[in-house]
Amino acid sequence: MAMYVVGHKIPDSDSICGAIALAYLKNQIGEPAKASRLGEPSPETQFILDRFGFEAPELKMSYAGEEVYIVDHSELTQAPDDIAQATIVGIVDHHKLGDLTTSTPLECWIRPVGCSNTVIKMMYDFHGVEIPKDIAGIMLCAILSDTVIFKSPTCTTADIRCVEDLAKIAGIEDYEALGMEMFKVKSAVDGTPVRDLVLRDFKDFNMNDNLVGIGQLEVVDLSVFDKIKADLEADIAKLKEEGQRHTVMLLLTDIMKEGSELLVVSDDVNIVERAYGKDTDAGRIWLDGVLSRKKQVVPPLQEAFA
Amino acid sequence: MAMYVVGHKIPDSDSICGAIALAYLKNQIGEPAKASRLGEPSPETQFILDRFGFEAPELKMSYAGEEVYIVDHSELTQAPDDIAQATIVGIVDHHKLGDLTTSTPLECWIRPVGCSNTVIKMMYDFHGVEIPKDIAGIMLCAILSDTVIFKSPTCTTADIRCVEDLAKIAGIEDYEALGMEMFKVKSAVDGTPVRDLVLRDFKDFNMNDNLVGIGQLEVVDLSVFDKIKADLEADIAKLKEEGQRHTVMLLLTDIMKEGSELLVVSDDVNIVERAYGKDTDAGRIWLDGVLSRKKQVVPPLQEAFA
Numbered sequence: 046m047a048m049y050v051v052g053h054k055i056p057d058s059d060s061i062c063g064a065i066a067l068a069y070l071k072n073q074i075g076e077p078a079k080a081s082r083l084g085e086p087s088p089e090t091q092f093i094l095d096r097f098g099f100e101a102p103e104l105k106m107s108y109a110g111e112e113v114y115i116v117d118h119s120e121l122t123q124a125p126d127d128i129a130q131a132t133i134v135g136i137v138d139h140h141k142l143g144d145l146t147t148s149t150p151l152e153c154w155i156r157p158v159g160c161s162n163t164v165i166k167m168m169y170d171f172h173g174v175e176i177p178k179d180i181a182g183i184m185l186c187a188i189l190s191d192t193v194i195f196k197s198p199t200c201t202t203a204d205i206r207c208v209e210d211l212a213k214i215a216g217i218e219d220y221e222a223l224g225m226e227m228f229k230v231k232s233a234v235d236g237t238p239v240r241d242l243v244l245r246d247f248k249d250f251n252m253n254d255n256l257v258g259i260g261q262l263e264v265v266d267l268s269v270f271d272k273i274k275a276d277l278e279a280d281i282a283k284l285k286e287e288g289q290r291h292t293v294m295l296l297l298t299d300i301m302k303e304g305s306e307l308l309v310v311s312d313d314v315n316i317v318e319r320a321y322g323k324d325t326d327a328g329r330i331w332l333d334g335v336l337s338r339k340k341q342v343v344p345p346l347q348e349a350f351a
Numbered sequence: 352m353a354m355y356v357v358g359h360k361i362p363d364s365d366s367i368c369g370a371i372a373l374a375y376l377k378n379q380i381g382e383p384a385k386a387s388r389l390g391e392p393s394p395e396t397q398f399i400l401d402r403f404g405f406e407a408p409e410l411k412m413s414y415a416g417e418e419v420y421i422v423d424h425s426e427l428t429q430a431p432d433d434i435a436q437a438t439i440v441g442i443v444d445h446h447k448l449g450d451l452t453t454s455t456p457l458e459c460w461i462r463p464v465g466c467s468n469t470v471i472k473m474m475y476d477f478h479g480v481e482i483p484k485d486i487a488g489i490m491l492c493a494i495l496s497d498t499v500i501f502k503s504p505t506c507t508t509a510d511i512r513c514v515e516d517l518a519k520i521a522g523i524e525d526y527e528a529l530g531m532e533m534f535k536v537k538s539a540v541d542g543t544p545v546r547d548l549v550l551r552d553f554k555d556f557n558m559n560d561n562l563v564g565i566g567q568l569e570v571v572d573l574s575v576f577d578k579i580k581a582d583l584e585a586d587i588a589k590l591k592e593e594g595q596r597h598t599v600m601l602l603l604t605d606i607m608k609e610g611s612e613l614l615v616v617s618d619d620v621n622i623v624e625r626a627y628g629k630d631t632d633a634g635r636i637w638l639d640g641v642l643s644r645k646k647q648v649v650p651p652l653q654e655a656f657a
Binding site for chain 2: 119133136139140141142143144145146147148149150151152153154155156157167171199339340343344347348351
């Protein structure tokens with residue numbers, strides 16, 4: 046029986062590229078594996094897949110009775126709905142430790158680095174398996190995406206070294222140019238339904254038994270949102286009600302100015318204001334220097350809820 | 352600030368030797384660390400420490416405000432009582448994934464092998480740090496203990512190779528003889544208070560919100576229990592009441608016959624009988640071929656509770 050290798054719901058490039066890269070590695074070491082996904086690839090991810098000649102992995106929502114290797118999270122809310130009926134054989138991740146549990150021993154490769162694909166590179170090195178050129182390309186793009194081309198505070202020297210190694214393998218001379226090209230694709234919002242934008246990179250968190258949804262849109266210039274900001278705010282309010290969430294936030298991140306505007310709807314906006322030490326102004330807060338949901342947005346909010 | 356490296360409550364040799372070995376490695380790579388423990392060393396562990404010239408790590412029960420590296424488990428019930436007030440910076444383990452969570456990214460080195468010290472050896476190799484002779488000795492003993500000198504079904508080829516490497520480093524020619532010497536120390540029960548025996552290797556598990564305590568005594572000949580079995584049974588009944596546990600079980604494991612007698616007290620003995628497919632006889636079940644609590648005793652019981 047082949048194991049499935051799958052990232053989180055509303056998959057980002059790390060989840061999709063990581064599933065492909067890890068499934069290939071597992072097959073090479075004699076453990077049959079198949080990459081899958083829990084949702085549609087974002088335009089950024091599609092750009093990466095097209096550039097290096099990959100099809101998107103199989104869309105598969107149900108895993109009851111299957112063996113599953115989890116990529117890029119360890120949270121029940123981000124995992125397949127029926128993960129409790131599956132056997133988790135491993136987790137590769139770079140986030141805080143979530144609430145997934147297992148009833149049998151497993152392997153966990155979790156490191157405090159900028160991207161799961163950096164950890165997957167360590168797995169290739171551990172097993173002494175050569176990384177094919179095209180897989181090195183998608184792994185490199187996933188790391189540039191997660192680390193915002195090394196600008197994010199989540200970026201570590203391990204990520205930078207990993208990208209340099211992968212660039213050599215993939216034969217990419219100017220990986221920063223490739224990264225900027227990718228972020229320009231990511232910045233295109235014209236013609237995209239507002240709900241699609243809100244959900245493009247959206248994660249639910251369980252914070253002291255409150256459901257908190259946090260989306261993020263990273264662009265090269267925040268002015269792309271000028272005309273649609275009110276629509277985005279109306280939509281996250283709707284999303285909050287639909288999912289019976291305590292709070293929904295949308296981070297509009299300017300990767301050139303290196304900061305984020307936070308749009309907030311909450312049952313108790315004081316918790317959010319306390320978390321970031323700043324008052325909201327008509328449901329908005331500017332957070333200077335904030336690029337990382339994982340490192341700069343989630344932990345203070347988690348503490349404010351505790 | 353130095354991090355503390357600490358194993359589980361009622362520490363076994365893997366917890367104590369692993370804390371010492373990992374703290375040494377962390378210090379070598381520039382991350383100040385101090386080994387500690389959550390209880391008294393067992394006679395087996397004391398034998399290992401004496402043999403290789405180590406003091407027991409510091410006894411420390413409270414970790415509020417500290418950075419902690421967790422060894423040999425990922426369960427709240429086995430961790431320091433105030434672990435929620437500490438920062439978990441890492442976990443090295445070889446069990447099922449438990450219910451510890453964190454609010455910040457961490458490193459997890461978890462592998463489905465026979466012993467945490469086998470994983471710690473992988474960490475030394477990853478960082479390219481040489482293992483001192485005496486530390487290789489205690490790591491080797493911890494692996495021989497956890498794998499019952501390679502007889503346990505939890506033992507993997509990684510564990511065997513690791514012991515062979517460590518034996519070379521430690522200059523130990525006959526590691527099986529050392530293992531038997533260690534298990535003979537472990538088998539001595541004369542003169543030890545019954546409660547001390549029950550708690551010598553005792554772990555609490557949360558099974559579908561029921562507290563289940565499972566102890567294990569590994570000996571070279573089960574006849575050592577003939578005179579005290581009734582006292583052991585009376586004591587696990589007491590322990591069940593004192594801790595408001597649903598079930599307490601004590602595994603009496605014969606490492607030469609390669610099987611275990613299970614002593615059971617439970618609010619619902621049917622669950623236990625269903626788990627192992629055998630009826631109890633006056634609160635006892637003989638389980639042929641069962642040596643491993645982790646692999647052969649906990650998973651079926653967890654499923655029976657689910």
